[in-house]
Amino acid sequence: MDIIECDIEGPLIIESKVFGDERGFFMESWNAAAFAAAGLDISFVQDNHSRSQKGVLRGMHFQQPGPQGKLVRVVAGAVYDVAVDMRRSSSTFGKWVGVELSAKNKRMFWVPQGFAHGFLTLEDDTDFLYKCDAPYAPDTEHSLAYDDPDVGIEWPLAGLEVKLSAKDREGKRLANLEPFS
Template sequence: MSKFKKIETGVKDLVVIEPTVFGDNRGFFMETYSKKDFEEIGLTMDFVQDNHSKSKKGVFRGLHFQAKMSQGKLVRVTAGAVLDVAVDLRRDSETFGKWYVVKLSAENKRQFYIPEGFAHGFITLEDNTEFLYKCTNYYAPEYDSGIIWNDTDLNIDYEFEKYGLSTDEVLLSEKDQKLQTFKEFVESGVVIK
């Protein structure tokens, strides 16, 4: 029996991962990654960089991608909670332009694998949320790009009311406020590599 359960999302190659958690009155233990066990469920990526961020409630980071040196990401939350979103930007994919949103939290311990060729972002649902992710490629600022979080063509449903948020409360970096639309990305002809 695998230590990890892979849940399909309906978007090609994008999966939610549930680890096996061993808990008792002392707390819990879980493996968050094992190359061997991931390979058993069909995930064969190699990671080269780990990142960690901490944010207050309402911070939106994304929707980011690298036009070259594309990064696959295995993401999880160790404190607080996020709504995590990925958008398929692979032009030859049957799910091009499709997105998926999942709640990741310290409580549910779920992970989300976003392959290369996707835009990725998240909004924090609680103060002091800590977000960790493993990457399959190094950060390359010269290829850094993204799509605006509230793009009207993508029309991503973040279910803000369900989580007590409003669009007025979303906190964005200066860089993320200026990201392109999905239509601009499509028209640019950029192929993510």
């Protein structure tokens, strides 16, 4: 697999080897030994799957306390996936990185603990899968406003009508959230 570092320390783009022929393709999406050899010694405790229509924006979520690291990928459709550094001690605190994930490019994105995470679906019937290294804890979940001007995420919104959940419409600005130390 190829691991591509991002402009922010922590998140990684992961490209697995894909073996294809006229029948289709095969790829390993998770292999504990291979990931550990690449410096990602992660124990996952939960797998999630969401399906969304074009224009759905989910996020920017994080848990504090009880943060989650997430290995995310798309198996149908496409998303613009974003991680925001919520670690106050980091030199990139409040900065973001985004990557397009799709069934076509088969990329994965590692979002470590200490980051808010969210995505915008770019196609109808997008299936988004993610492995988490800590269980979901709704009582400690927070939402960073996807449109916080202090963060300035450049979502590819041209021609899209954004659809948000009630929880995500109530996301708070970075200045009003308790970040990680």
